[in-house]
Amino acid sequence: MSQFLALLAQKASLVDEALDAFLPPADRHPAIIHEALRYSVFAGGKRLRPALTLAAAEVAGCPERKVLPAACAIELIHTYSLIHDDLPAMDNDDWRRGKPTSHRVFGEAVAILAGDALFALAFELLTRGGRDAGFEAGAILQVTGEVAAACGTSGLIGGQVLDVVGANRGIDAAELEFIHRAKTGALFRAAVRAGAILGGAHPDTLRRLTVFGEYFGLAFQIADDLLDVTGDTATLGKPAGSDARNHKHTYVSLFGEREARRRAQEACAEALAALAEFGPEAHFLRHAVEFVATRDF
Numbered sequence: 001m002s003q004f005l006a007l008l009a010q011k012a013s014l015v016d017e018a019l020d021a022f023l024p025p026a027d028r029h030p031a032i033i034h035e036a037l038r039y040s041v042f043a044g045g046k047r048l049r050p051a052l053t054l055a056a057a058e059v060a061g062c063p064e065r066k067v068l069p070a071a072c073a074i075e076l077i078h079t080y081s082l083i084h085d086d087l088p089a090m091d092n093d094d095w096r097r098g099k100p101t102s103h104r105v106f107g108e109a110v111a112i113l114a115g116d117a118l119f120a121l122a123f124e125l126l127t128r129g130g131r132d133a134g135f136e137a138g139a140i141l142q143v144t145g146e147v148a149a150a151c152g153t154s155g156l157i158g159g160q161v162l163d164v165v166g167a168n169r170g171i172d173a174a175e176l177e178f179i180h181r182a183k184t185g186a187l188f189r190a191a192v193r194a195g196a197i198l199g200g201a202h203p204d205t206l207r208r209l210t211v212f213g214e215y216f217g218l219a220f221q222i223a224d225d226l227l228d229v230t231g232d233t234a235t236l237g238k239p240a241g242s243d244a245r246n247h248k249h250t251y252v253s254l255f256g257e258r259e260a261r262r263r264a265q266e267a268c269a270e271a272l273a274a275l276a277e278f279g280p281e282a283h284f285l286r287h288a289v290e291f292v293a294t295r296d297f
């Protein structure tokens with residue numbers, strides 16, 4: 001675990017440096033929006049999704065630095081989704097990444113616009129950033145389309161809408177799995193595939209990494225459900241117990257803690273199995289699975 005955290009910190013520092021270069025300076029006019037973007041982006045996320053983009057590119061034999069614009073785009077989309085998820089109209093949370101949420105600091109209108117601005121910048125990075133990094137137009141087009149689809153109604157938005165409207169009605173296991181795969185899994189899958197596609201992965205490598213990304217994303221969200229019940233607010237950086245307060249359906253509320261843990265482990269085992277054919281180039285990804293199975297933040 002500590003070895004993984006050290007490797008993650010290396011990748012996170014590359015990502016942070018690139019994000020700092022890509023984001024407009026905080027004092028650029030109109031400063032309020034640029035302050036809000038930087039406030040949420042640098043509030044202290046784990047940078048797991050962009051790290052997976054870098055790691056997938058390395059598995060494909062591509063230097064990790066080359067895919068930094070795509071990795072940063074994924075992190076901006078993730079940050080956008082957190083800002084909007086915390087809004088009063090959604091989960092109405094006051095804390096995120098250990099700091100007051102964007103709408104608490106800047107007001108609801110600026111928080112909404114900050115999310116929108118991160119989304120726009122993400123697509124600028126995928127397209128113009130991909131071109132500047134020297135990628136072929138075909139690969140850029142494929143990745144941009146896939147990331148857009150991962151955000152849409154079969155991805156984050158689809159999962160989120162069911163999560164929000166489903167809170168006050170019963171759902172079954174299949175629908176809950178759909179929500180988790182869409183709300184959280186889709187961006188992990190896209191993060192891994194973006195690195196692999198831009199990195200020029202062989203079709204077999206891409207297929208295996210895709211399966212890895214899907215199970216990893218599912219395991220990550222089940223672990224998130226468990227942490228909402230077993231974690232503590234200070235370590236999580238967001239309020240524990242928020243799911244129960246918002247009447248959210250989770251693996252814990254539907255199956256109980258023990259079965260949720262078993263299902264998370266099952267998804268982790270599938271993610272590891274997808275990496276079986278790879279050698280040391282997939283070490284980071286293997287350690288990432290171990291992290292998800294044992295994480296407390």
Ligand code: GRG
Pocket residue numbers: 044045046047048077078080081082084085097151152156157160183184220221224297
């Ligand atoms: C179109 C991008 C987009 C979003 C609109 C609001 C929304 C739809 C979706 C929200 C989806 C959501 C909040 C999913 C939860 C994902 C999750 C487990 C977040 C926590 O991830 P960590 O632990 O967070 O990686 P850090 O802070 O470490 O980055």
